[in-house]
Amino acid sequence: MRAPGFWHRPPGIASTLLAPLGAVYGMATRRRLAGQAGFDPGVPVICVGNINAGGTGKTPTVIALLQRLADRGVAAHVLSRGHGGSLEGPLRVDERQHRADEVGDEPLLMAAFGPVWVGRDRVATAQAAVAAGAGVLLLDDGFQNPALKKDLSIVVVDAVIGFGNGRCIPAGPLREPVAAGMARADMVLSVGQPRAQSAFHDRWGAQVTVPHLTASLEPLQMGMDWHGTPYLAFAGIGHPGKFFSTLKSLGADLVQTVALSDHQPLTPAIMARLERDAAQHGAQIVTTEKDAVRLPPDWRGRVLTLPVRMRFDDEAALDAALAGVMGHDTA
Template identity: 65%
Template sequence: MQAPRFWYRPPGLAARLLSPLGLIYAGATARRLARGVRFDPGVPVICVGNLTAGGTGKTPTVIALVERLRDRGVTAHVLTRGHGGTAEGPLRVDERRHGAAETGDEALLLSAFAPTWVAKDRAEGARAAVAAGAGALILDDGFQDPALAVSLGIVVADAERGFGNEFCIPAGPLREPVATGLRRADLLLTVGAVEAQDRFTAWTDPTPPRIRAALEPLQTGMDWRDTPYFAFAGIGAPEKFFATLRGLGARLVHSEALSDHQPLTQALLTRLANDARAHGAQLVTTEKDAVRLPPAWRQQVVTLPVRLVFTEAAALDAALDRLFPA
């Protein structure tokens, strides 16, 4: 499902009517976080999470952290619940053997960059990863999960959309109140263009140190201006993908926003391909959507990969220095 539009507008009637349910949701999150003893796997755990439902850039952040740790000589394994997949785990993802229906699209994508484990039980997944040689664990989307002792908690926020109307689900996008979540965070990473970053600064004063980054297309040498494109995306914020394509000079004859993690069925792909053909256009999608494509379709759809580029990361490097001293 796509996020309701009123989540990212000033609070109106819908948000206020639903706000009692939001209080119940926030209370359930608080109770879940308060119970149990967190398991310490014996290696540093870096949690990449968010306070809102939907896409904020967590997956590119995990990839960027994997590469940053690799530069320090640290072998990080990624631990995820495999959203959208059927595997219970612990399962080490092998892109040659597993599909998105089993592991979820994010896990399959991440496995190309680092050893990645799907585990509904995060403690069991951590044990398996450490036994397999993990020098650090990167916990993907576990900020509201009390299973593991976290060494460094990073909250990722979309600099453009911020925390929306600051109501909790279903009245707004929040999984927990902003102040409550930021008190637990060690760093706040805001992702977006400079203009959005400046606006974000103007209206919030986060408790944790703030780092900044932007999502930038991977340079492949492709000239996006030569061909009309029919774009589709089933991610948390598909409009950002479409805007990135336009920024590269691509002419979009149509942009189709699918639900987050929506299965790419034969019927759906056939319809998209027929519509693209009618416009004389080439199909294009995101890297995360591409891993859900059936093998027969992979040569028919162009992929635009993006990477997270840090523009202000001194606080992150200082935190990593403390966790992994030279």
């Protein structure tokens, strides 16, 4: 489902009428978390989560941390619930064998960068990863799940969207009130360009009561010249508009943009429609890395992909936080 527009505007009639339900939702989250110590798997657990529902940049953050720890000789394994996948697990994702409809698109994407495990049971999945040699667990999402003891909780937020209208679902985009999330977080990572970061600080800075790091998603162009070719761009991510804006900033001529629902299956009917539309414009189809892993096999060589990577503005602060968790210098 697409997020309602009023979630990201100042509170109005719709959000005010739904505010009592939002309060109930927030209280339910608080009750679920109350008094839960969580299972200690015997290795550090770094949670990359959010307070907002929807895409905030968690997956690129997990990939960046996975690579950062691996470069420092730390055997980090990712734990995911496998949203959108049919397999209950626990199992280790094999990007050469598994499909997105089995393990979820995000785990399949992350598995290209390091060990990834999916499982509905967080404790059993953590135990499987540790038994396989994990020295640290990267918990993809799970900030509102008390099953595991967390050593470092990083709340990721889109600097453009911030915390929306500040209200809980269904009155707003929040899974819990900002203050409640800050009480359990160790760090906030806002993702966006400088102008968005400044606006986020002005609007939400006073409510961010933990160390605040900033980062941005940078496209990997790999020598690609985006000028001179018409493109049909599609995306089934939390905020497709960000992908389209990135392409335009690179000089791409977008003759058509198609925003799909987050994690939407790329059926033969959808791909045939996109192909017809692209042919009418003489355009090349382009999509995101996360969407690309859901493509039918015979489409993977026909759709262009724009990868992005997380760039941290203060790497020293991030390394210090990781070192505190690992108990040694990760620099």
